Amino acid sequence: MARWHEVAEALRGAITAGIYQPGAKIPKEDELQEEFDTSRTTIRRAVAQLTAEGLLTPVRRGGTKVREQPERQSLALDTAVYRDELGYYFSKTVQHLRALQPPTVTQEPCPPDVLALLGLQAGDHVIIRDRVMGNPETGRVEQLATSYLPADLPAGTVLAQADTGPGGIYDRMENELGWGLLEWEGIITARPATAEEGDLLSLAPGVPVLCVTRSTIATAGAAEGRVVEVNVTRRDASRFEVRYPISRA
Amino acid sequence: MARWHEVAEALRGAITAGIYQPGAKIPKEDELQEEFDTSRTTIRRAVAQLTAEGLLTPVRRGGTKVREQPERQSLALDTAVYRDELGYYFSKTVQHLRALQPPTVTQEPCPPDVLALLGLQAGDHVIIRDRVMGNPETGRVEQLATSYLPADLPAGTVLAQADTGPGGIYDRMENELGWGLLEWEGIITARPATAEEGDLLSLAPGVPVLCVTRSTIATAGAAEGRVVEVNVTRRDASRFEVRYPISRA
Incomplete structure (x- = not known):
């Protein structure tokens, strides 16, 4: 499994487990880089994947938060x-x-x-x-x-x-x-x-x-x-x- | 309308009109840059959009082709x-x-x-x-x-x-x-x-x-x-x- 794929899995798991709650910001890029001991490119690719999946969404003035799942x-x-x-x-x-x-x-x-x-x-x-x-x-x-x-x-x-x-x-x-x-x-x-x-x-x-x-x-x-x-x-x-x-x- | 949006519209129109046929490569990035008199970034963003829409797909050894629409x-x-x-x-x-x-x-x-x-x-x-x-x-x-x-x-x-x-x-x-x-x-x-x-x-x-x-x-x-x-x-x-x-x- 590619490294960014592993990071995406780990972040998805943390969201599902409620560690990062809907509406709350996830850690900044450099904090995630340190936590996963990996490159900025890898962190960005993982975050882009979870954004495409609808789990994360960019915050207007910078950063990324957990998307509140709308009721369908x-x-x-x-x-x-x-x-x-x-x-x-x-x-x-x-x-x-x-x-x-x-x-x-x-x-x-x-x-x-x-x-x-x-x-x-x-x-x-x-x-x-x-x-x-x-x-x-x-x-x-x-x-x-x-x-x-x-x-x-x-x-x-x-x-x-x-x-x-x-x-x-x-x-x-x-x-x-x-x-x-x-x-x-x-x-x-x-x-x-x-x-x-x-x-x-x-x-x-x-x-x-x-x-x-x-x-x-x-x-x-x-x-x-x-x-x-x-x-x-x-x-x-x-x-x-x-x-x-x-x-x- | 943003410039990349205009370029995406123009490319979409050319695909729909059959100017670029399913399975055929579209022009290279520098050719498109010249044709639309715009930056490489704008061309890339337009191509990324049409790829996400399912109209274009990357070619293994480089370039981009019109995606053959699968029959559902x-x-x-x-x-x-x-x-x-x-x-x-x-x-x-x-x-x-x-x-x-x-x-x-x-x-x-x-x-x-x-x-x-x-x-x-x-x-x-x-x-x-x-x-x-x-x-x-x-x-x-x-x-x-x-x-x-x-x-x-x-x-x-x-x-x-x-x-x-x-x-x-x-x-x-x-x-x-x-x-x-x-x-x-x-x-x-x-x-x-x-x-x-x-x-x-x-x-x-x-x-x-x-x-x-x-x-x-x-x-x-x-x-x-x-x-x-x-x-x-x-x-x-x-x-x-x-x-x-x-x-x-």
């Missing part, structure tokens, strides 16, 4: 789609969230992680509808939601416009374009945050985003059988989790 | 518990996985992220049962599974032993200790990988672990109403995802 907000796993006066929604837990900034609509090459879901090739264009969502009372950003539509589909339709009217794009797809009834599939995964996601969601260093992705499938009309939209929702993985009941088969 | 293995979300000749299991998708190394059983202070689930205080001890699981044919490690039991519960029972016999700890809890029928709840979230998890799962730099956690609740006997076990399963978030169907309410 539980999202009930919703395997149903609902409809209210605003349109379709997919989770009662976050139904109260609203767009905190005007949504943006752009046309761009499809990002690598969405290509396969939409059945597109690298370089193919998509319409991207971006929403920064949060609690309208506190103004805190809680989730980033981005819709991707293959660019050939919305061309010349209301789907390419910023305001798609009451009920949103799903109502338009079902009622005006005749692509419904729509069907959906959910996917939960995680990935490292981009710098922009880190800024918008105020993520601590190294914290990944928890992604809930929905694919929307048309069952009729010109788009029959195609995935007509992919919606990727990102949340702070240190603050959110998805809970679900388990029953005996 | 889909786990069907199982909200049911099954029983076969080996004992209880919770996902048909990974039923074929087996322990690749002898499981370990230790007693240690409870890690911070499990404390609240077990209703314990910092410094309280838990019995930790650790399993490194994978495909027995390829030997590849696919998941790390760790069970945590509050140390007061297994004391003096078969639960504290390495081999708990046919059907495992859940059979013992239900049939010998009279704590059943057991109930379970599932939680899906993600966090940065520890160095040890990174080694065991061969994670690319910056890739988080996708965690599926199960809490086991006793409904009878001495442990009635308590969470008697928490099982945390970690997988490579760049290789796994959880899929679930969505239906109209």
